[in-house]
Amino acid sequence: MHFTSEQRLDDGVLEREFTLGEIPGTLWTSESAAPAPLVLMAHNNGLPKAEPRLVARARYTAARGYAVATIDAAGCGDRPRSAADEQARADLRRAMQAGEPVDEIFESFIGPLVENAVPEWQTALDALLELPEIGGPVGYSGGWTALGIRLAVVEPRIAAAGFFAGGYVPRAQREEARQVTLPLLFLLQWDDEGNPRRRALDLFDAFGSKEKTLHANLGGHTGTPWFELEDGCRFLDRHLK
Numbered sequence: 001m002h003f004t005s006e007q008r009l010d011d012g013v014l015e016r017e018f019t020l021g022e023i024p025g026t027l028w029t030s031e032s033a034a035p036a037p038l039v040l041m042a043h044n045n046g047l048p049k050a051e052p053r054l055v056a057r058a059r060y061t062a063a064r065g066y067a068v069a070t071i072d073a074a075g076c077g078d079r080p081r082s083a084a085d086e087q088a089r090a091d092l093r094r095a096m097q098a099g100e101p102v103d104e105i106f107e108s109f110i111g112p113l114v115e116n117a118v119p120e121w122q123t124a125l126d127a128l129l130e131l132p133e134i135g136g137p138v139g140y141s142g143g144w145t146a147l148g149i150r151l152a153v154v155e156p157r158i159a160a161a162g163f164f165a166g167g168y169v170p171r172a173q174r175e176e177a178r179q180v181t182l183p184l185l186f187l188l189q190w191d192d193e194g195n196p197r198r199r200a201l202d203l204f205d206a207f208g209s210k211e212k213t214l215h216a217n218l219g220g221h222t223g224t225p226w227f228e229l230e231d232g233c234r235f236l237d238r239h240l241k
Helices: 052-063 082-097 103-128 143-155 171-179 197-206 226-241
Strands: 002-008 012-021 024-028 038-043 067-071 134-141 160-165 184-189 212-217
Touching: 012 052, 012 103, 024 052, 024 103, 038 052, 038 103, 038 143, 038 226, 052 067, 052 103, 052 134, 052 226, 067 160, 082 103, 103 143, 103 171, 134 143, 134 226, 143 160, 160 226, 171 197, 184 197, 184 226, 197 212, 212 226
Parallel strands: 038 067, 038 134, 134 160, 160 184, 184 212
Antiparallel strands: 002 012, 012 024, 024 067
């Protein structure tokens, strides 16, 4: 792991960019809590790690005494995209905006994206846990629910997870949801235009966790109330501290 930049933010959080081979990432830490539990934070099917809503969540969570890390998936952020990736993203956006069926496009694009992303997240996890300022345990938090499901199934170091939305999840991860047994917090925007409510509720029902909590709020995809971030940190506090 090679750190490429370092910035002390006004909330007392240290933000560091890093590279791990071809994988670019960001780590947020607070000097007030070392060694700190680690939260892996991903956003909506591989949207860039610099996405403002992810950065805001990461900074808030780090200020609460966590180390927070994210990476860019292949074809996302500053990583090269193939022409096929660009076409798949365009087709998916067009179909969703037109209200057309998107399942097959979603499967052909997001399914392989999850398969390729999981080993990279595990590589990043290995490197992050070697840092002296990070002590574990590990949690997952983010809107890329399919990635979180796969990591929760294959990665025993993850002790708790918070998922956002979840209406569109590949078939493989919908089946794997029954194998997820760790404590789970699931956020749902009731009027989310990009995540069908019934599908999200069915996914929540499928999770095998004995401790799982559903928070539903009125509003669209980007309208999650800020207090849910505070509640999410309290959930992490219960299971990671």
